[in-house]
Structures are given as C-alpha cells and as structure tokens.
Amino acid sequence: MVSPPDAPLAPVDTVTVYGGAGPSVVDLDSVRRAAALATRAADDLRAAAVRCLGVSGDLVAPGAGPAEATRWLPVEAVGEAMARARALEAAAEEAARCLVASADRCDLLGWRLLRAAGLYLEAESTAQRVVGALVTAGSFGAGAAFGGLGWAGLAGVGVVGGAGMAGHVVGGLLSGGASRTVTGQLGATATRGLAPFSDEVLTGMGSGVALAQPRLAQGRSGVAGGAGVLAHVARELPVLGNDDNGVRVTRIGAEDFADGAVPAWSDSGARSVQEALSRIDSLYPEQGGAPAGTVALQKVTGADGAVSWTVLIPGTQSALPAEHPWDGRTDVELVAGQADGATAAVERALTDSGVGPAEPVTFVGHSLGGIAAAALVSRAGFAERYRVGGLITAGSPTGQLTTPTGVPVLHLETPEEIVSHADGRSASENPRTRDRVTVVRSLGDSASAADRAASGSVVQAHAVATHVRTLDLALGVGDPRVTDVADRISPQLDGEVVSTTFYRAERSGG
Amino acid sequence: MNDGWSPVPGHDRWGAGPTSALAEAVGLVERAIDGLRASGDVEWEARAAALYRAAVAETLQALVRDRELLDATVRQARACQAMSFGHSDRPEQARSAAVPYPDGGRPW
Numbered sequence: 353m354v355s356p357p358d359a360p361l362a363p364v365d366t367v368t369v370y371g372g373a374g375p376s377v378v379d380l381d382s383v384r385r386a387a388a389l390a391t392r393a394a395d396d397l398r399a400a401a402v403r404c405l406g407v408s409g410d411l412v413a414p415g416a417g418p419a420e421a422t423r424w425l426p427v428e429a430v431g432e433a434m435a436r437a438r439a440l441e442a443a444a445e446e447a448a449r450c451l452v453a454s455a456d457r458c459d460l461l462g463w464r465l466l467r468a469a470g471l472y473l474e475a476e477s478t479a480q481r482v483v484g485a486l487v488t489a490g491s492f493g494a495g496a497a498f499g500g501l502g503w504a505g506l507a508g509v510g511v512v513g514g515a516g517m518a519g520h521v522v523g524g525l526l527s528g529g530a531s532r533t534v535t536g537q538l539g540a541t542a543t544r545g546l547a548p549f550s551d552e553v554l555t556g557m558g559s560g561v562a563l564a565q566p567r568l569a570q571g572r573s574g575v576a577g578g579a580g581v582l583a584h585v586a587r588e589l590p591v592l593g594n595d596d597n598g599v600r601v602t603r604i605g606a607e608d609f610a611d612g613a614v615p616a617w618s619d620s621g622a623r624s625v626q627e628a629l630s631r632i633d634s635l636y637p638e639q640g641g642a643p644a645g646t647v648a649l650q651k652v653t654g655a656d657g658a659v660s661w662t663v664l665i666p667g668t669q670s671a672l673p674a675e676h677p678w679d680g681r682t683d684v685e686l687v688a689g690q691a692d693g694a695t696a697a698v699e700r701a702l703t704d705s706g707v708g709p710a711e712p713v714t715f716v717g718h719s720l721g722g723i724a725a726a727a728l729v730s731r732a733g734f735a736e737r738y739r740v741g742g743l744i745t746a747g748s749p750t751g752q753l754t755t756p757t758g759v760p761v762l763h764l765e766t767p768e769e770i771v772s773h774a775d776g777r778s779a780s781e782n783p784r785t786r787d788r789v790t791v792v793r794s795l796g797d798s799a800s801a802a803d804r805a806a807s808g809s810v811v812q813a814h815a816v817a818t819h820v821r822t823l824d825l826a827l828g829v830g831d832p833r834v835t836d837v838a839d840r841i842s843p844q845l846d847g848e849v850v851s852t853t854f855y856r857a858e859r860s861g862g
Numbered sequence: 863m864n865d866g867w868s869p870v871p872g873h874d875r876w877g878a879g880p881t882s883a884l885a886e887a888v889g890l891v892e893r894a895i896d897g898l899r900a901s902g903d904v905e906w907e908a909r910a911a912a913l914y915r916a917a918v919a920e921t922l923q924a925l926v927r928d929r930e931l932l933d934a935t936v937r938q939a940r941a942c943q944a945m946s947f948g949h950s951d952r953p954e955q956a957r958s959a960a961v962p963y964p965d966g967g968r969p970w
Contacts, residue, residue: 375906382905386914389901393894397925400890404932407880407939436942443935444884450928451891457921458898461914468910830909 357460360799365464367793367826371784372833374470383469390462397455404448407440468831599677599693600860601700603853610641614854621652621662621846625716625744625762625838626827628662628845630820632718632746635666644669645676645857647698647721649705652847659711660741660844665698667719667747676858678720686723687749687775694724695731697857702738705853712741712844718816719771722748722763730754742841746819751777760840761788764822768795768807769814789837793822881943884936891929898922 357365375383466472606614615634622628634640635648648664666678673681677693685692707713715725722745729740730753740756746764752775755761765772765779772779779792795807795818806812826834902918904911 375908379906379908383911386901386904389897390918393897393901396890396894396897397928400887400894400932403883403887403890404935407883407935433942433945436938436945440880440935440938440942443931443938444880447887447928447932447935450931451887454894454921454924454928457924458894461917461921462901464917465904465910465914468908468914469906830911830913832908832910835909 359797363800366798370790372789373786387462387466390458394455394458397451401448401451404444407444598860599696604856618852621850633816643856645678650852653849654847661713663715665717665721695728701855714742716744718746726750726753741844747814749775751782760837762837763790764819765792791826880939
C-alpha cells in the first residue's frame with residue numbers, strides 16, 4: 353500500500369476508484385515490481401542530487417573551501433578560480449534540482465501505476481475515525497432532539513434534510529441573506545470541513561430521528577429510518593406539501609421547452625458515457641429550459657436493427673414537496689426505501705415508450721435521478737421485465753441499494769457535494785463488485801483553481817459538469833475498472849436511427 | 863537502496879574531490895535509468911499500463927537530459943580543478959584531477 357503524493361495534486365491524481373474487476377494476481381505482481389523499480393530509481397536520483405550538492409564544499413580543492421584552496425594559487429589567478437568555482441556550484445545546484453524533479457516524477461509514476469491497479473491506501477486515519485465517531489454521536493443527539501420536539505422539530509429536520517439532499521438549495525441558503533462575502537466564505541469553509549464527515553453527520557442525524565420516532569421509522573435504524581420519518585412528515589404536513597401518491601406522466605414537445613425547441617442532441621446518440629451524462633443538464637428548467645419534472649427516453653436502433661434505450665433522469669428541482677415528484681419528499685422516500693413518485697414516473701414512461709423486454713436500457717441519473725434509477729433497477733422484478741443494460745449515477749447516495757449481477761454500474765461522487773453521502777455512506781463504503789464501480793474525486797486536494805473553487809461550493813461540487821470531468825479524468829488515466837464498465841455501456845448509447853421522447857411527470861391524486 | 867545521505871563505501875572525499883562526487887552522481891543516474899527502463903517492462907494489458915510505459919519513456923528522455931547536464935557539470939569541474947591544480951604543488955590533488963573516475967573513466 354502506498355500513500356498519495358502530497359496535496360495539491362494534479363486533477364488526474366485526485367481520482368480514486370473502488371470496486372470493479374481488478375487485475376489478476378500475475379498482473380499485480382508485475383505492477384508491484386514495476387512500481388518498486390520506479391521508487392528505487394527515484395531514490396538513486398535523490399542520492400545523485402545529494403552528491404551534486406556536496407560538490408560545492410570541494411570546489412577548488414577537495415575538502416577545502418574556496419578560501420583554503422586559493423591559498424595555493426598565485427594572486428592573479430584567485431579571481432578567475434573563484435568565478436569558476438561559483439559557476440560550477442551553480443551548475444551543480446541546477447543539476448541537483450533537475451534530478452530531484454525527475455525523482456519526484458518517478459515516484460509519481462509508481463504511485464499512479466499502483467493506484468490504477470487498485471493498490472492504494474484507503475484506510476481512515478485514527479484521527480479521522482475518532483472525529484467521525486464524535487460527529488456521529490453529536491449529530492445523533494441533534495437528530496434525537498429534533499425528533500423529540502414532535503412535528504415541529506421533524507419539520508425542521510425535514511427542511512434541513514431536504515435542503516441537504518438538494519444541493520442547489522443548500523448553496524442558495526449559504527449564499528443568501530447576509531453579506532455574500534461573509535456567508536460565501538463561511539459556506540466554503542463549512543463545505544470543505546464537513547465533507548470528510550458528512551456521512552457520519554447524516555448517519556448520526558438519521559439514527560437520532562429514527563430513535564425518537566420509532567413508529568414512523570417502522571423499525572428501521574440509521575439514515576433509512578430517519579428518512580422514513582421525514583418522508584412521513586413530508587406527506588402529512590400541509591405546509592410541506594400534499595399527500596398525493598399518484599403520478600401523471602405526459603409526453604411533451606418542443607413547444608413545452610422554454611426556448612421552443614427540444615435539446616439539440618434529441619436525434620443523435622451519445623458517443624460516450626460522459627456525453628450521455630452531460631445531456632442531463634438539458635433537463636433542468638434553469639439550464640435546458642425543460643419543464644420541471646422532465647425525463648428523456650432515447651431509442652437507438654443499430655445497423656443490425658438491434659434496439660437499445662437510454663433513460664436520462666435529472667435531480668431534485670425543489671427542496672420542498674412540489675407539484676412534481678422531483679422534490680425533497682421523493683428524496684427522503686427514496687433514501688427510506690419507500691414508494692416514490694420519480695420511479696413511478698420513469699416506469700410509466702418506459703411502458704408508454706414500448707420498451708421491449710429484450711432491449712437493453714441504460715439508466716443515467718444525476719442526484720435524485722441517480723437514486724431513482726438505482727432504486728428502480730434494484731427493485732424486485734424490474735430486471736425480469738426490462739433488460740437493464742447499464743446504470744450511471746452522479747452525485748447520488750446509492751450505497752444501500754443492491755444492483756443486479758451482470759449489470760455494469762458506474763457511480764460518480766465527490767465528498768464535497770455532501771449529497772452523495774446522504775445515505776450515511778462514503779464512496780468507499782459503496783458495494784464493490786466486479787460490475788459495480790465507484791469513482792470518487794476529492795476536489796479539495798486538486799491543484800486546479802476550478803476544482804478548488806468547486807470544493808467550497810456544494811452547488812459546483814454537485815454539478816453535472818463536475819461529475820463529467822471526474823469521469824473524463826478517470827477514463828484518461830486508463831483505470832481498467834472504469835474503462836471496463838464504460839466500454840460495456842457505451843455501445844448501447846449510439847446507433848443508426850435515434851429518436852427521443854420527453855416526458856413530464858406531475859403529482860396527481862390517486 | 864541509497865538514501866543519499868549515507869557515506870559511500872570507498873569514497874575518500876579529501877582524496878577524490880568534486881569530480882569524484884559528480885562521477886558517483888553519474889553512476890547513480892545511470893542506475894536509475896536502467897531501473898526505470900526495466901520498470902517500463904510491466905506486464906499488464908490494461909490501458910493504464912500502456913500509459914505508464916509511455917510516461918516512463920518520456921521520463922527516461924528527461925533523465926538522459928539530466929545526465930547530459932551532469933556530464934557538462936563534470937567537465938566544468940574538471941576544468942575548474944585542473945586550473946587550481948595547475949598551480950598546485952600537491953601531487954595527490956593533481957592525480958585526482960587527472961583521473962576523475964576511479965573506475966577507469968567514463969566517456970562523455
């Protein structure tokens with residue numbers, strides 16, 4: 353096991369991969385040997401640099417400084433000898449600098465190779481574990497206190513919890529109201545400070561709420577139990593919404609989009625998983641002009657007549673319960689494992705589109721959309737009705753869901769977005785199987801100014817573009833676990849004939 | 863493995879001078895180049911390994927440049943030392959300057 357280089361890191365070095373099909377034992381042996389050779393080369397180069405630096409003491413005469421050495425020289429030669437000595441000293445220092453830089457490069461290469469093979473240090477430090485336990489305990493107390501306050505307290509947790517999972521709203525809360533400079537700085541500091549422990553905060557809070565309201569938690573503990581309580585509150589309290597359980601799904605056209613046109617990609621397949629993921633931005637009202645609660649189903653027919661589908665599902669569009677199921681209520685229902693409007697809407701869209709049982713369907717979801725997609729494919733009986741071709745989630749808490757064997761799954765997370773820890777699990781705790789890969793990127797460790805800025809903003813850290821960049825970087829380093837999953841999904845995303853149907857989901861009685 | 867700070871066996875700094883220290887540096891760089899070249903022979907079919915091999919090749923080029931820089935520094939040291947010892951009446955130092963590499967010399 354090796355530790356990563358010291359931060360700040362090149363963006364490509366901030367990516368960590370969990371799960372997937374790792375190298376064989378033979379490959380691992382070869383990788384370890386190669387990395388050890390690179391490390392030994394680095395040691396030799398540093399030793400060479402030290403030899404170079406040692407030259408300065410021996411410049412003119414061995415073991416003596418220039419003053420001692422020039423004692424042997426005629427007076428007229430002393431000046432030139434001293435000048436040559438200084439030039440040599442500068443040259444030796446330059447050589448040493450270059451050698452140290454090359455040594456660092458060798459170390460980095462060895463580390464990158466080990467990381468690509470899954471051989472890296474991932475254990476939490478003792479200090480992190482202690483702080484994590486304290487954070488869990490503290491937030492447990494807070495959750496229990498809120499729960500003990502009854503409806504009013506639970507409503508408060510509901511607002512906080514819903515907002516927490518709807519990163520857009522958190523960003524707004526942190527930057528609104530008082531001085532933008534002050535709150536922005538506080539928000540950035542809080543985001544970076546909280547990020548490593550956000551799973552513990554949410555676990556503790558959820559457990560506390562569940563313990564205070566065991567009946568509403570239906571006997572479940574932890575985040576799922578707490579979310580169950582909050583989901584109940586969201587359904588029952590008039591101020592937070594209504595108790596509609598039904599969902600109405602309707603096809604929409606260009607006239608329903610803000611600028612009178614469907615997204616430009618509607619008649620072309622995605623050439624990569626990154627492109628498929630980036631298309632989700634078009635389904636957010638504020639970015640793509642789509643009506644709230646819109647999902648897209650793209651049908652692709654290959655040259656051989658084979659049909660495949662891609663379902664694009666955006667994330668939360670309202671922290672509070674709304675007239676569509678892309679709201680905070682659905683967030684807590686999904687985390688609680690309860691019936692929800694988003695998965696119901698996607699199922700209806702699948703039925704309406706006439707997706708055949710043998711036609712592979714790839715689900716791509718951001719935030720709430722990712723949880724909904726993962727919940728759907730994990731649901732008993734779903735994989736029998738539809739052939740799930742792949743699942744891609746970005747910024748979604750999916751660690752408590754079990755996806756079907758044989759389905760390539762790719763999760764993208766950043767600790768700074770906090771949202772993906774809403775199930776009380778960090779990325780490293782997501783299930784790891786041959787088919788299921790989690791790519792996590794620590795934005796705060798990056799040397800990139802854009803990444804550093806995103807690390808202090810839940811909104812930016814959670815943005816689709818940030819996750820697309822993470823996937824770009826993970827594929828760029830050639831990690832075989834990521835490329836394997838991406839290569840299995842990609843062929844299903846594009847074809848000869850492409851058409852897209854857009855659906856708007858709304859809550860309706862029933 | 864050399865930590866860079868331990869005494870080098872058989873190295874008499876007083877008797878050898880700066881060119882000897884630099885010669886040791888050249889030897890260490892040669893060994894690093896050989897080691898890194900061997901590292902590039904990693905047997906793994908993953909694209910990551912192909913990228914690693916490419917990065918190793920690139921780093922080897924940088925190391926060759928490092929060695930050339932080092933060679934130039936050694937030449938500079940020899941010239942510097944020759945000038946000093948050209949005026950010196952200490953024969954052991956003159957010998958040291960004339961034979962910069964104890965192992966018989968290295969062409970550069």
